[in-house]
Amino acid sequence: MNRRKLLQLLSKGAAAGAFVKLSGGLAQGGEKFSEKAFEPMRFLGAELREYGERSEFEKGVVRYISPNLRTRHSGANFTPLDKLDGVITPSSLHFERHHGGVPTIDPAEHRLVIHGMVERPLIFTLADLKRLPSVTRTLFIECAGNGQNGYRNPPDMTLTATRSRGLVSNSSWTGVPLAILLKEAGVKEGARWLIPEGADAAAYTRSLPLEKAMEDVLVAYAQNGEALRPEQGYPLRLVVPGWEGSIMVKWLRRIQVTDMPVMAKDETSEYTDTMADGKVHAFTWIMEPQSIITYPSGLQQIQRGFHEIRGLAWSGHGRIVRVEISLDGGATWRRASLEPSPDPLSVVRFKLGWVWDGKETIIMSRAWDEKGNTQPTQEEFFARWARNNRYHYNAIQAWRIGADGKVVNGDKTLSASLAPRRLGAVGMGGCGGES
Amino acid sequence: MNRRKLLQLLSKGAAAGAFVKLSGGLAQGGEKFSEKAFEPMRFLGAELREYGERSEFEKGVVRYISPNLRTRHSGANFTPLDKLDGVITPSSLHFERHHGGVPTIDPAEHRLVIHGMVERPLIFTLADLKRLPSVTRTLFIECAGNGQNGYRNPPDMTLTATRSRGLVSNSSWTGVPLAILLKEAGVKEGARWLIPEGADAAAYTRSLPLEKAMEDVLVAYAQNGEALRPEQGYPLRLVVPGWEGSIMVKWLRRIQVTDMPVMAKDETSEYTDTMADGKVHAFTWIMEPQSIITYPSGLQQIQRGFHEIRGLAWSGHGRIVRVEISLDGGATWRRASLEPSPDPLSVVRFKLGWVWDGKETIIMSRAWDEKGNTQPTQEEFFARWARNNRYHYNAIQAWRIGADGKVVNGDKTLSASLAPRRLGAVGMGGCGGES
Incomplete structure (x- = not known):
């Protein structure tokens, strides 16, 4: 068949009937083929361009x-x-996530200073570092406030995967x-902390243990191949593998070497966790295991037939080794397959094939890392952490699929003894102002 | 020291002297710190945005x-x-790389058809496939014409790493x-080829062996996380791991299953290789090992002292297992370190620390893949392939570093018996119109 003839054939409504649907419930629809x-x-089409952009349809x-x-x-x-x-x-x-807006920085003028308890204070240009x-x-990189919507009770029925774990x-x-x-600067005896500071209007400041810095912290200048x-x-910026995003100081301009944490506003008024017994837990650095089903997820609409359930999992403790999916509200669990991961501390994509029969159900996922850590249920989480908290939430997220194929938040409404209470006037802590 | 005092100190020219240069020739300069x-x-700073852009300085x-x-x-x-x-x-x-411009395609209207020697012709929407x-x-993904500048003789002294291997x-x-x-469509006995076609003005068409398609070819809809x-x-688009980019048909609209290659204009007038004996070699699919030093490279300028030599290597045959760097024009070679690779057929970053003493020299790299393939010298390459060719060049690229730190193309001028000749009027074959 020559091309002209095929074009004619395909563009005719009558001919479209010649193309059948996928068998075995693998997929539906798709048989329409219009002019x-x-x-x-x-x-x-469009000409070559120096710098590309995405499609207008996206x-x-x-x-x-x-x-x-x-x-x-x-x-x-x-x-x-x-x-x-x-x-x-x-x-x-x-x-x-920023505390004073995104500064405009001329890289030719920018410097990084290392000073304090060092033998040789140093100052670097970008060219030096490269x-x-x-x-x-x-x-x-995960904001300490990721998952904060989980503190809501009753659950937010407009929740999406994006708003659940998109930080x-x-x-x-x-x-x-x-x-x-640091080795070049010569850290002095007795030094135990670093105080990195950003060149933004907030002069954002944190305390970072020297031990972690010597282990695997990067002073990063590139992201996905191009400049940050x-x-x-x-x-x-600092990149501190596996730790909460808020410690990865951006627009990094100086690092002071000290023997004490600085107890900056950015680590006292924010990013600390109130525990169930009323005490405050400071310096929760390592991010616990998380997983989120991204398809099907909140406010999406599905049809009967085959679907590949897909999601993301990660842990600051190390490589994700196992993700399980429940298709019946937690009664039974099946092991999802994991895509090969480029790094132990990368997000991992998990997948599980599923034929939906059109009945209402609840789906959920839970992840384990190589150290044996996993995600708590809502009840387990609130047995430990206070109801008026807003950080480091990593309980299992459930999605309810209705008989009409509409997907909504499937989290439970907690009993009064466990239910987190809504706060009144609060600051911007927890990143999104969402909870 | 409080912040105000430090700011005052750092902003004064006199104080800048307190910050020393990196020791041991590790880096130079960078001691300037201006207001x-x-x-x-x-x-x-700037407000939150829905979709980010790079810095104006980039x-x-x-x-x-x-x-x-x-x-x-x-x-x-x-x-x-x-x-x-x-x-x-x-x-x-x-x-x-395109042959009729970049079409604007509404994904809601787009369809993929599989037809020809199949039990059940199929037609898919994007939603079906996802x-x-x-x-x-x-x-x-590498254009068959990558490296085509290597056919020039004498070498192009304005060559950069981008123009050498940026395809x-x-x-x-x-x-x-x-x-x-294909399994869902049910491939009929006797079928051996696929004829994929793009929905562009060129109706770009190629022949793809069924065997490769069953092995690892993807019908891709996403690139780096977002839509293509x-x-x-x-x-x-098709993604055909390790093969020449020109076979990875874009704007994919149909795949015809056949028993013969189609011998389309896009695989006969282009993307075939003339050999040294005058015969034409059709269907050179698997891309041979390549490597390119990206720093320091053509038209860059370096200073004395420490530099991390960096480059990229890849091979369509499999994982890159070894990259060697010569710092003396090929007399001796040192093994570069390789960053962990996310996939056997991903580009790999290689690195080697080096203190440049300010003397003129030639640096070059060569890569090996897991199958034992490596890169030829210029002489070895032209002993096999014709001088008037323009595809599949993978000879070693050299960079000459002058005593002034300026980097230029370090390839040799070849003798008349080996020298490729410049073609007169030629088509756009070889992608860039560069050679």
Whole structure:
């Protein structure tokens, strides 16, 4: 059959009947083939460009900005996990979190200073740092406030996978090991802490243990192959593998070596956890195991037949070794397959084939890391952590699939003794202003 | 010291002297610290945004478009390898190659048809395909014409790493295994070939062996987490791991199952290789091992002292297991370290620390894959392939570093018996219109 004849055949409604649906319930629909499908072939397309952009038909894939924010200079937005594939987060969609807006920094003027308890205070240009030994790793960055919507009771029935866990993103980061810079500066005896500071309006400041810095912390200048994006700290940021995102100081301009943590506002008024007994737990650095089913997930609509259930899992303790999926509200669990992971501390994609029979059900996932850590149920989580908390939530997220194929939040309404209470006036803590 | 005092101290020229240079020749310069470095801290920064963009200071990092092109609708541009880090190519900088411009395709109207020697002709919507089992792999795509500048004699002294090997890019691709679709269609006895066709103005068509399709070919809909970019085939393309990029049909609209290759214009007038004995070699699919030093590389400028030599290596035959670097024009070779690779057919980053003493020298790299394949010298390459060829060049690329630190093409001028001759009027074959 020549091409003209096939085009004629395919463009006729009658001919469309010649093309059958996938057998065995594998897929449905798709048998429509209209004249419009040939339009792109009739005209010369767009020219070569120096820098590409996504299709105009994808403009709806954006970061979620909570309408509850008091200011967009100090808040967060969420990576649209329910609209992405694979495990690399496009840099334009990496979640944002800042405390004084995103500064505009001229890399030619920017410097990194290392001072304090060192033999030789040092000052680096970007060009200096780029000549030094480099490391590239694919690592997740997760806001301490990720999952904060889980503190709501009763559950938020408008929840999406994006709003549930979209304060995590995953990138390929390139930079200089901080240990090299510290060894060059010569850390003095007695030094135990680093005080990194950002060049933003908030002069964002944290305390980082020297031990972790010597182990695997990067002073990163590249993200997914190109220079860091402005909202990710251009031109320099800390990347602290497996730890809460808030310690990975962006727009990094100086690191003071000390013998004490600084107890900065950014680690006392925020990013601390109230426990069930009323005590406050400071310095929760390592992110616990998390998993989220991204398809099917909140506010999506599915049809009967075959679906590949897909989701993301990660843990700051180490490699994800097992993810289980329940298709019956937690009564039984099946092991999902895991895509090969580029790094032990990368987000991992999990998958499980499933034929939905059209009956209402609840699906959920839970992940284990190589150290044996896993995710608690809602009840287990609130037995440990206070109801008025807003950080480090990692309980299992459930999705309810209705008989009409509509997917909504499947979390339980907790009893009064466990139920978190809604706070009144609170600050922007927890990133999103969502809970 | 409080922050105000430190700011005062750092901003004074006199105080700058307190900060010393890196010891041991590790780095130089960088001791300047001007008042401008504090500017970003004085004002509230930019607000949260739904979709991010790179810094205004990075706008010079663009794909190279040859000024020799007759039309930008049928040509190629080059990934700026000498300005990128890690191994993921930002989607906006993935090299482009098209034969009739980039079509604008509405994904709601687009269909994929599988027909010909099958039991059940099938027609798929995008939604159908996205429900099916998926695979994500990090894979290089390399134009058959990559390295074509190597056919020039005498060598092009304005060559950069970008123009030498920038017709390769590396992405995380997500899609449905083509084998699943073919099994569902039911391939008839005697079928041996597939004829994929694109929905572009060129109706770009190739012949793909059924055997490879059943092995590992993907019908991809996502690239680096988001939908394919328009110039990469939005909304659907073939990804054929390890094979020449030109067979990975973009804007994929139909696949005809046949018993014979189609011998389309896109695989006869182009992408075939003339051998030294005058015969033409058709269907060179698997890309041979390549490596390119991206730093220091052509038209860059370096200073004395420590540098991390960095480059990229890949092979269509399998995992890169060894890269060697010569710092003395090929007299001796040292083994470079390799970053862990996310996939056997991903580009790999190699590195080697080096203290440049300021003397003129020639540096070069050569790669081996797990099957034992390696790169030829220029002389070895032209002993096999004709001088008037323009595809599948993978000889070792050399860079000459002058006593002034300026880096230029270090390839040799070949003797008349080996020297490739310049062609007169030629088509756009070989992608870039560069040679």
